[in-house]
Amino acid sequence: MNAPTGKLANEDGYRVVGTRPVRLDGVDKVTGKAIYGGDFVAPGMLHGAILRSPHAHARIRSIDASAAAALPGVKAVVTGADMPDDAALKAADRTGDTMAIARHSMALDKALFDGHAVAAVAATSPEVAQAALALIRVDYEVLRPVLSIEAALAPDAPLLHPGHVTRGERPGKAEPSNVVGVTTHAKGDAAAGMAQADEVFEGTFSTPPIHQGYIEPHACVAQWNADGQAQIWASSQGQFMIRDQVGKILGVALANLRVVPLEIGGGFGGKTRVFLEPVAMLLSRKAGRPVRLAMTRGEVFRASGPAPGSRTVIRMGARRDGTITAVELDIVLTSGAFAHDESGPALLSATMPYTIENLAFTGRAVFMNMTTVHAYRAPAAPQAVFAVESAIDELAQRLGLDPLDMRIRNVARPGDPGFSGLPLGEVGFLEALEAAKAHPHWTAPLPKGQSRGVGAGAWGNYGGASTAEVSVADDGTVLVAEGNPDIGGSRAGMAMMAAETLGIDYEQVRVIVADTNSIGYSMQTGGSRTTFATGMAVIQACEKVIADMRHRAAMVWGVEDAEVDWRDGAAWCGSGENAGRSLTMKAIARRADQSGGPIAATGALMAQGYLPGVGVHICDLSVDEETGVTTITRYTAVQDVGKAIHPDYVEGQMQGGAVQGIGWALNEEYVWNAAGAMDNPGFLDYRMPVASDLPMIEPVMVEKPSPVHPFGVKGVGEAPIVPPLAAVANAVSRAIGKRMTHLPLSPVKVQAAAAEG
Amino acid sequence: MARVILPGAVANELFGGREEVEVPGRTLFAVVHALEVQGPGFEERAEGGGLAMAVDGVLAEDWSTPVGPDSEVLVVSRVAGG
Numbered sequence: 001m002n003a004p005t006g007k008l009a010n011e012d013g014y015r016v017v018g019t020r021p022v023r024l025d026g027v028d029k030v031t032g033k034a035i036y037g038g039d040f041v042a043p044g045m046l047h048g049a050i051l052r053s054p055h056a057h058a059r060i061r062s063i064d065a066s067a068a069a070a071l072p073g074v075k076a077v078v079t080g081a082d083m084p085d086d087a088a089l090k091a092a093d094r095t096g097d098t099m100a101i102a103r104h105s106m107a108l109d110k111a112l113f114d115g116h117a118v119a120a121v122a123a124t125s126p127e128v129a130q131a132a133l134a135l136i137r138v139d140y141e142v143l144r145p146v147l148s149i150e151a152a153l154a155p156d157a158p159l160l161h162p163g164h165v166t167r168g169e170r171p172g173k174a175e176p177s178n179v180v181g182v183t184t185h186a187k188g189d190a191a192a193g194m195a196q197a198d199e200v201f202e203g204t205f206s207t208p209p210i211h212q213g214y215i216e217p218h219a220c221v222a223q224w225n226a227d228g229q230a231q232i233w234a235s236s237q238g239q240f241m242i243r244d245q246v247g248k249i250l251g252v253a254l255a256n257l258r259v260v261p262l263e264i265g266g267g268f269g270g271k272t273r274v275f276l277e278p279v280a281m282l283l284s285r286k287a288g289r290p291v292r293l294a295m296t297r298g299e300v301f302r303a304s305g306p307a308p309g310s311r312t313v314i315r316m317g318a319r320r321d322g323t324i325t326a327v328e329l330d331i332v333l334t335s336g337a338f339a340h341d342e343s344g345p346a347l348l349s350a351t352m353p354y355t356i357e358n359l360a361f362t363g364r365a366v367f368m369n370m371t372t373v374h375a376y377r378a379p380a381a382p383q384a385v386f387a388v389e390s391a392i393d394e395l396a397q398r399l400g401l402d403p404l405d406m407r408i409r410n411v412a413r414p415g416d417p418g419f420s421g422l423p424l425g426e427v428g429f430l431e432a433l434e435a436a437k438a439h440p441h442w443t444a445p446l447p448k449g450q451s452r453g454v455g456a457g458a459w460g461n462y463g464g465a466s467t468a469e470v471s472v473a474d475d476g477t478v479l480v481a482e483g484n485p486d487i488g489g490s491r492a493g494m495a496m497m498a499a500e501t502l503g504i505d506y507e508q509v510r511v512i513v514a515d516t517n518s519i520g521y522s523m524q525t526g527g528s529r530t531t532f533a534t535g536m537a538v539i540q541a542c543e544k545v546i547a548d549m550r551h552r553a554a555m556v557w558g559v560e561d562a563e564v565d566w567r568d569g570a571a572w573c574g575s576g577e578n579a580g581r582s583l584t585m586k587a588i589a590r591r592a593d594q595s596g597g598p599i600a601a602t603g604a605l606m607a608q609g610y611l612p613g614v615g616v617h618i619c620d621l622s623v624d625e626e627t628g629v630t631t632i633t634r635y636t637a638v639q640d641v642g643k644a645i646h647p648d649y650v651e652g653q654m655q656g657g658a659v660q661g662i663g664w665a666l667n668e669e670y671v672w673n674a675a676g677a678m679d680n681p682g683f684l685d686y687r688m689p690v691a692s693d694l695p696m697i698e699p700v701m702v703e704k705p706s707p708v709h710p711f712g713v714k715g716v717g718e719a720p721i722v723p724p725l726a727a728v729a730n731a732v733s734r735a736i737g738k739r740m741t742h743l744p745l746s747p748v749k750v751q752a753a754a755a756e757g
Numbered sequence: 758m759a760r761v762i763l764p765g766a767v768a769n770e771l772f773g774g775r776e777e778v779e780v781p782g783r784t785l786f787a788v789v790h791a792l793e794v795q796g797p798g799f800e801e802r803a804e805g806g807g808l809a810m811a812v813d814g815v816l817a818e819d820w821s822t823p824v825g826p827d828s829e830v831l832v833v834s835r836v837a838g839g
Contacts, residue, residue: 608818
C-alpha cells in the first residue's frame with residue numbers, strides 16, 4: 001500500500017478518495033499493541049468461567065453449586081435463576097428476542113444444545129474458576145435431541161419450546177411445533193409461468209450449519225457497581241448493540257451502562273449479539289468486582305451463533321432463449337435452540353439480480369438442538385442463492401446457452417420492480433455480469449482436466465442510524481469520532497472521507513471508535529452499512545465544520561459568509577479588500593477561542609437510499625476422481641462496489657468473502673454425534689481454507705457510484721460471500737458430469753458422486 | 758383513507774389475514790397509530806426496526822412523511838444483515 005504522493009485529483013476528481021493510504025490501525029495490530037477483548041484488564045478483576053451442558057437436550061432438575069461457592073477464591077456463582085424472570089424479559093420486548101438472547105446466555109430449566117451455559121463462577125484466578133466448575137452438580141433428565149431439519153419437522157418430533165406457535169401464521173391456526181416462523185412471497189402466477197417453460201429443472205439442495213470462523217473468540221470484562229452504574233469492555237460489532245441488549249435483559253437504564261469498544265478480531269455478523277456480557281454483569285454484581293469472561297475456541301463453536309443450515313427445494317422453468325419463466329422455491333433454515341429466523345432475507349436475496357415474472361417462495365426456520373444460529377455476512381442469501389444459481393447453470397447446460405448470457409438475459413435493471421415491488425435504484429447487476437463476461441478469465445482456454453463454473457448473487461445492504469463527531473485541534477489537525485467498531489477498515493475510510501470533504505491530507509485526520517457515553521447512537525457495524533451510513537454522518541459533520549470556519553474567516557475579513565469559499569483546506573475571501581486572501585484551517589483553529597470557541601460539529605442521521613451490491617464469481621478447478629479432492633486453480637471475483645473509498649479494503653472484502661464461500665462449498669460443516677455433541681469444535685477438525693489452499697483471488701471492482709452517497713459508496717462486505725457456493729459447485733458438477741446439490745463437496749462426497757458417474 | 762399493503766406474515770399475525778387495510782392519517786405517524794388500533798402489536802414491531810414503509814413507491818424512514826387520502830403505503834420487512 002502506498003500513501004498518496006501528491007495533491008492532484010484522480011480521474012474522479014478526488015484527491016484522497018480512491019487512493020490506498022496506510023491504515024491507521026495497522027502499526028498497533030502488527031506490533032501486538034492493539035487491545036482486543038481478551039487483552040483488557042481492570043484493577044481487581046476476577047476471572048469467570050462457564051459450566052456448559054454436555055447434553056444437547058436435557059431438562060435441568062436441579063443445580064447444586066454450594067461446594068463451588070465454598071471453594072476459597074470463588075467470589076460469585078450464578079445460574080439461570082439469577083437472570084430476570086420470564087415476565088420481566090417479555091416486558092422488555094414483546095417480540096421475544098430479549099428472552100431468547102437471555103436464555104441462550106444462560107439456561108433456565110432446559111439445556112437446549114451441547115454447550116448451553118448452565119452456571120458460571122467468578123474467582124481470583126482462572127485455575128480456581130475451573131476447579132469450581134468441577135464442583136457444581138447438575139442433575140439432568142436427558143431428552144431426545146432434534147439434530148436435523150427432517151427430525152425437527154417430523155410429526156413425532158420432541159418440541160424444544162412446547163408453547164411456541166409458528167410466527168407468520170394466524171393466531172389459533174397453527175399447533176405448537178418446531179417451526180419458528182413462516183414467510184411467503186408470491187409474484188405473478190408461478191404455475192402458469194412454469195407451463196410456458198421449454199425446460200424445467202427441479203432439485204433439492206442442502207447446506208450444513210457453518211461457522212463464521214473469526215479469529216478472536218468472544219471476550220468481555222464487566223463491572224456492575226452497587227450504585228447501579230456499570231461498564232463493559234468488549235470487542236463486538238456494536239458497542240451500542242451490547243448496551244441495548246444487556247440493558248433490556250437486565251433492566252439497566254442505558255445511561256447507566258457504558259460500553260467501551262475494544263479492537264475486534266473478525267465478526268462477519270457473528271458478533272452482532274451478546275453471549276457473555278449478561279452473565280459477566282451478573283457475576284460482577286454479586287462479587288462487587290469486575291469480571292472477565294472469555295470463550296475458548298471450543299466454546300465459540302458450541303455456543304456462539306453460526307450460520308444456519310438449509311434445505312431448499314427449487315423448480316425453475318426457462319424458455320429456449322434462456323428467459324426464466326417461473327421459480328418455485330421452498331427453503332427451510334435451521335434456527336437452533338432459540339428463535340432466529342433468516343427466511344425473510346433468504347427469499348429477498350434468492351433471485352435479486354434478476355427480473356422474473358412469476359415467483360412462489362416459502363421460507364421457514366426450525367428449532368433444533370444446536371446453538372442458536374446468527375448472521376454470517378449476507379444472512380441466508382448464500383444458502384438460497386446456491387439453489388437458484390445451480391438451477392440456472394443446469395438449465396443453461398440443457399438449453400445449450402452460455403451461463404453468463406442466460407443471466408444477462410434475465411438481469412434486473414434500474415427501474416425494474418424489486419422484491420417489494422418498489423423500483424430498483426442504480427444497481428449495477430448488468431455492469432457486473434458484463435464485466436465478468438469481458439474478463440480474460442471467462443474466455444481463457446481451460447487447462448486439461450479442469451472445469452469452470454460461474455455464480456452470481458446479490459445482497460441488499462443497509463443504511464440506518466449513525467453519529468459522528470468532528471473537531472479541529474489548535475494546530476489544524478482533525479479528530480473524528482465514530483460509533484462503529486472498525487471491522488473492515490472504517491477508521492481509514494472515515495479519515496479519507498473527512499480529508500476529502502475538508503480538502504486536507506489523510507495524515508491530518510485521526511479517527512477513534514468512541515464508547516457509548518462519549519458519542520450519540522450508531523447502529524452496529526453490519527449490513528455493509530458503516531462506510532455508507534457513518535460515512536455520511538462524517539461528511540455531514542465536516543460540512544458543518546466548514547460552514548463554521550467559513551463564518552469565522554468571514555468575521556476576520558468583515559465580509560458576509562457567502563463571500564467566503566472553502567477549497568484545498570482553507571477559507572478564501574471572494575470580495576472586499578481581502579479578496580483573494582486565504583486562511584488555512586491551522587490559522588483559523590489557532591484563533592478558535594477568539595472567534596467563538598472550539599470548532600466541533602456532530603453529524604447524526606438515518607442513512608437512506610442504500611443500494612444492493614452484486615458479485616459474479618468465476619471458478620476454475622480440478623477434481624481428482626480417485627480421491628475426490630477438489631483443487632481451485634483460478635478464481636475471479638467481480639463486484640459492483642459503488643465508489644471504492646479505499647480500494648485495498650474493498651478488494652480485501654471481496655477476497656475474504658470469496659474464500660469464506662469457497663470454504664462453505666468445499667469443507668466446512670458442523671458435525672454432531674448421535675447424542676448431539678459437536679464432534680469438530682476446533683480448527684483442526686473444522687476445516688477452513690488457509691492461504692496455501694487457494695490461488696490468489698483476483699478482485700475486479702466495477703464502480704457504478706450510488707447517486708445517494710456524496711462519494712458514491714455502496715456496501716461491499718456481504719455480497720462477495722453470496723456467489724461462491726454455486727460458482728464452486730457448478731464447476732465441480734461440470735467436472736464430474738453430475739449435479740452436486742449437497743454441501744460441503746468433501747472428497748468423500750465428490751469421489752462417491754464421480755464413481756457413480 | 759390511505760391503502761396499506763401488509764406482508765403476509767404481519768397480516769396473518771396481527772390483522773386476521775387481511776393483507777390490505779384502509780386507515781386514516783395525514784402522516785406515517787398517524788398511519789402507524791391507526792394500524793396499531795386495527796392490529797395491536799404493529800407499532801412496537803415498526804418501532805423496533807423490523808418493518809419499513811414506503812409511501813407511494815418511496816421508502817420513508819421519517820414518519821413525518823405526508824400521506825394523502827389516495828396514497829398507497831407499502832409495509833415491507835426490513836433486513837439489515839451481518
